[in-house]
Structures are given as structure tokens and as C-alpha cells.
Amino acid sequence: KNQVEQSPQSLIILEGKNCTLQCNYTVSPFSNLRWYKQDTGRGPVSLTIMTFSENTKSNGRYTATLDADTKQSSLHITASQLSDSASYICVVRNNNAGNMLTFGGGTRLMVKP
Amino acid sequence: ETGVTQTPRHLVMGMTNKKSLKCEQHLGHNAMYWYKQSAKKPLELMFVYNFKEQTENNSVPSRFSPECPNSSHLFLHLHTLQPEDSALYLCASSQEVGLRTDTQYFGPGTRLTVL
Numbered sequence: 001k002n003q004v005e006q007s008p009q010s011l012i013i014l015e016g017k018n019c020t021l022q023c024n025y026t027v028s029p030f031s032n033l034r035w036y037k038q039d040t041g042r043g044p045v046s047l048t049i050m051t052f053s054e055n056t057k058s059n060g061r062y063t064a065t066l067d068a069d070t071k072q073s074s075l076h077i078t079a080s081q082l083s084d085s086a087s088y089i090c091v092v093r094n095n096n097a098g099n100m101l102t103f104g105g106g107t108r109l110m111v112k113p
Numbered sequence: 114e115t116g117v118t119q120t121p122r123h124l125v126m127g128m129t130n131k132k133s134l135k136c137e138q139h140l141g142h143n144a145m146y147w148y149k150q151s152a153k154k155p156l157e158l159m160f161v162y163n164f165k166e167q168t169e170n171n172s173v174p175s176r177f178s179p180e181c182p183n184s185s186h187l188f189l190h191l192h193t194l195q196p197e198d199s200a201l202y203l204c205a206s207s208q209e210v211g212l213r214t215d216t217q218y219f220g221p222g223t224r225l226t227v228l
Contacts, residue, residue, distance in 0.1 A: 004155070031213050043115065043203050043219025044156075051214075089156070093213065101217075103155040 002027040004092050004104035012110045017080055021107045023073040023090030031095035035064055035075050038087040038106070047075070047088075080111045116140040117220035119204050125226045126194065134189040134223045136204030144210045145187040146217065147179060150201040162187065163210040194227045201225070 004025045013019050025033070032051045036044035048059045050066040050073065057064050061084075063076045077084055090104040117138045126132050138145065147159040161169035162181040176198075178190040187204055201224050205217040 009153075034216075041224075042221050043117070043205070045115065045219070046216050049214060049216070095213070101158070105153065105155045 002092070002094060002100075002102045004090055004102045006088075006090050006104040006107050008107060009105070010108040010110070012112060013080055015080060015082055015111050015113050019077050019080060019109065021075045021077075021088050021090075021109070023075070023092075023104055025071050025073070025090070025092045025102070025104075027071075027092040027094050027102050029095040030068060030071075031093040033064075033066055033073050034091045034093070035062075035073075036089040036091060038089060040086070044089055077109075082111050082113060085109060085111045115218045115220065117204060117206055117218050119202075119220035119223050121223060122221065123224045123226075125228065126191070127228050128194060128196070130191075130194075132191045134191070134202055134204075134225075136187040136189075136220055138185055138187075138204075138206035138218070138220075140206055140218060142206040142208055142218075143184050144207045144215075145181060145184070146205040146207075147187065147189050148203040148205065148219075150203055150222070152200075156203070160189075161210060168210055191225075194225075196227050199225055199227045 007022045034049045035047045038044040048064045061078045066073045087106040087108045089106045120135045145162045149157045159173045160179040180188040201222045203222045204220040207215045207217045
């Protein structure tokens with residue numbers, strides 16, 4: 001069964017600190033993995049997408065990594081800001097005829113001053 | 114904003130009411146989606162439309178009825194809902210179903226409360 005597990009479920013950090021969010025998946029065959037940011041009261045917004053051959057991709061202070069062998073991804077946030085407070089959702093697409101998406105449960109990040 | 118709008122943003126309804134959620138996208142996309150987001154649970158895909166044709170109904174109860182009159186508009190008609198249907202309902206659009214790097218753009222959602 002295709003699954004996406006994210007950890008931790010929630011995280012509180014101080015402004016300016018770094019943090020790393022984890023995503024483990026069992027989706028097979030794998031096509032790509034995407035990280036979304038969802039602010040409170042808003043829909044998810046795509047941060048980055050990674051395909052099988054990509055190990056690292058950055059988007060400003062966000063850096064995503066992918067290890068397709070261990071089926072793990074991480075999202076590293078550098079020098080956190082209050083505006084980083086949101087839920088971060090890992091989504092994995094499979095590579096079969098349906099190209100279906102499997103969503104993780106998200107990590108709720110709170111950045112405190 | 115993402116180019117996907119949803120109305121209303123908040124809705125409170127009784128179990129015997131009939132209401133509709135509306136979604137509109139201004140991105141020229143051909144695929145539209147309805148998702149349900151409950152607290153502490155992953156997003157659940159409900160319905161998918163591609164070029165106005167429904168391509169997926171993810172075992173959704175019949176009290177939820179989608180309608181896609183054209184590629185830019187999507188409705189979710191609600192009838193005799195249950196309290197457990199209370200959730201955030203998100204609409205999304207993308208270029209076309211089945212494209213591997215297809216990006217879904219989400220609306221802000223409708224927060225539904227069923228009393």
C-alpha cells in the first residue's frame with residue numbers, strides 16, 4: 001500500500017533557528033516528490049518538486065533532499081522566520097498509469113519570536 | 114494568490130440543509146479537483162475532473178455531488194450532511210490529469226461546519 005509518513009507531527013522553534021522535517025514513503029514505482037507549504041486558512045502552495053535523479057533542490061531558505069534508495073526526503077529550513085509558521089505537506093506521485101498522488105499528514109511548524 | 118478562488122470561505126449548515134461550494138480557476142487549466150482536509154489527517158481526494166469529464170470518484174458518499182459545467186468552474190453540492198463531514202474543503206486545478214510534473218494549485222478552501 002502506498003503511504004507517506006511525516007515526522008515530527010508538530011514542531012516549535014525559535015525565530016532564527018534551523019529545522020529539518022522528514023518524509024518517508026513507500027510509494028512505488030516512484031515518479032516525483034513535492035513539498036507544499038500550507039499557511040493557516042489557506043490552501044497548500046508548492047515549494048519544490050524532486051524527481052528520481054535529484055538529490056538536493058533549494059528554494060530560498062528551503063532546501064529539500066531526496067534519497068530514492070531509502071525512500072526518504074527532508075525539508076531543511078534555514079534561519080527561520082515567523083512567516084515560516086505553517087503546515088508542511090509531503091506529496092509523492094507514483095509512476096504508473098494513474099500517476100496518483102499520496103499525501104502525508106503534514107508537519108505543523110510554529111516559529112516563535 | 115494562486116489563481117484559484119473558492120466561495121464561501123466559511124459555511125455553517127444544519128444536517129437537513131442543501132448548500133453548494135463554488136470553485137473558479139483563472140489559470141487556463143483543464144483539470145480540477147475536490148479535496149477534504151480533516152484535522153490531523155492527510156488530504157483526501159474526493160473528485161477529479163479532466164476536460165469537464167469526471168475521471169475519479171474516490172468512494173465519496175452520495176450526499177456530496179460534484180458539478181463541472183466548464184473547465185474553469187467546479188461546484189460541490191451538499192445535501193443531508195453529517196457532523197463528521199465538517200472539514201476544510203479544498204479545490205485545486207492543474208494543467209491536465211496524468212502529467213508527471215503537473216502542479217496542482219489550491220484555492221483557500223471552504224471551512225464547513227455541520228451542526
